Amino acid sequence: MTTHLGTDWTWRAERLADELETRGDLTDPRWKTAVAAVPRHVLVPESYQQDTGGAWHHLTTDSGKGLELAYSPITLVTVLDERDHPLSSGTKPDLIVRMLETLDIDDEHRVLAIGTGTGYTTALLCHRLGDRNVCSVDIAPELVDDARDRLAGLGYHPALACRDGVGGLPEHAPYDRVIATCSVSRVPWSWAEQLTVGGFALVNVKPNIQAGNLVLLRRYPDRLEGRFTDRWAAFMSMRHQSHDQNPLIPRTTPEDAEPQARTTTTPPSPWWDNTVVWLLAQFHGLPDGVTIGMRLDPHTRQPAAATMTTPDGSTAEIGLTASSSGRYEVTETGPTSLWEPVERAHRTWLTHGKPDWTRLGITATEHEQRLWIDHPDSRDCWFL
Structure with missing residues (x-):
């Protein structure tokens, strides 16, 4: 089978699926089938790789190296800003399938993906669930437009929208699952409002740089609540946050400061x-x-x-x-x-006995969010 790029890709996709299964990232045969069926190089036709000196190099899947990278379990940086800082990326396939399996998605579930990006996660969801059960949002119009065109070229037509992901996509709610491939300092309550009671959201809560992890939150009538996952993962900040919260600021030490x-x-x-x-x-x-x-x-x-x-x-x-x-x-x-x-x-x-991630959790209501150790009612809790 070939794509419009005239590339024989199926063996590479099957090899990636086998590798993810061998590594233990993939256990559900339905997700393995999806990985083997989705041509990632069509959705990520170009990327940037950084060398040891910090310089970025542009690669396309027209090249052998670019094609090989498209079917490797690595993150592919796809958009750089004017300072050559990554703005968007194609998430590591191993992380994506772990997240999809963590969410325990059934074939009839409706899923909202926050952060369309390249469209690869959306494509996996469409292959498994069908177009009508998949929705996705991203703040960057060029990403949404490109993803829509590439997904359509593969026969996938999910509901895509260009907007700030904080608001979700209420016109297509309710959803059984929410998956966010960007980080937030607090869980937007709008995501909870768009989840069915008993549904789950998998969110990278990150109050500061490198500080946080994925947390699996169950929707209760009055709250979201759940624990962090055992394996650490981190995403780029939700796009509007990366500009507002992380400006490039000169950092200097006063000349008279005594060490x-x-x-x-x-x-x-x-x-x-x-x-x-x-x-x-x-x-x-x-x-x-x-x-x-x-x-x-x-x-x-x-x-x-x-x-x-x-x-x-x-x-x-x-x-x-x-x-x-x-x-x-x-x-x-x-x-x-x-x-x-x-x-x-x-x-x-x-x-607290050196707790690992699974002993930490978050409770989020409309008006407050707190981090806790071992139990939601623990005396030791901190407000986000």
């Missing part, structure tokens, strides 16, 4: 090594606008310290190597201590 050095038992870089602690840090006094990174050793060019900076000029640098007594060096400058909130979050995590 304050001390040691800590809290391990460095929780944003990569302990994402539960990093989420909890957002509720223990960490200021907005934190940027995270690494400082390289000038001689070895290997990571030597984790770094944190904020727009007010505050910085923190935490050594990556512990002393013989298990302590790490911390150096901070500026008016705000950035590492103390992380230390408090780490103590909370230890106090």
Whole structure:
């Protein structure tokens, strides 16, 4: 079978489906059939790959490398902004199928996909559920138009709309499932209003950079409630949020700021090594606008310290190597201590017996949303 690109793709799609099954990402044969049947290269005809020097390279599926990438379990960046920052991407197929299976979708369910993007998730849903049961929204008109044309070329005609995903798509509600392939700092209540009671929404709740995970929320008459998934995942912020909440701000340290050095038992870089602690840090006094990174050793060019900076000029640098007594060096400058909130979050995590993601959950009502550990009625909860 060939597409309008004249490309033999079916063996690649079947290979991808087999790989996802072998890795354990795919267990439902109906989703495996969908992965093998959807030509991803038609929906993602071009992408950008970043080299080790940070430069972006444009690839198309007309090339062998571009075609191979289209059927690989990786994220494909599809849109860059004027600063060469990714704005949109084709989500990793392994993550998409895990999300679809987590939602426990039945053949008769109606599904709303927040974030049309390339249309690949929508195509998988259409193959399984049929056009009439699939709706999707995206804020970018060019993405929606391209996805609509490419989906139609494959014989899929779901209900697509160009609008802010915060509002969902009420004219086609109610839905049995909502899947969001963008992150939000709080769950929009409009999504709950458009879900049937007993339905589920799978949402990436992320109050700050790298801080959050997918949470599976069940719709009750008065609330959404559920736990985070065991495997960590993260999406780009919902498009309007990425512009409004993450502006490019110069970060400078006052010239007269005296570095304050001390040691800590809290391990460095929780944003990569302990994402539960990093989420909890957002509720223990960490200021907005934190940027995270690494400082390289000038001689070895290997990571030597984790770094944190904020727009007010505050910085923190935490050594990556512990002393013989298990302590790490911390150096901070500026008016705000950035590492103390992380230390408090780490103590909370230890106090609760080192909870993993599945012990954390969210309860969302029309008027408030809170994060909890172990039980919705836990004394230890934090408001989003």
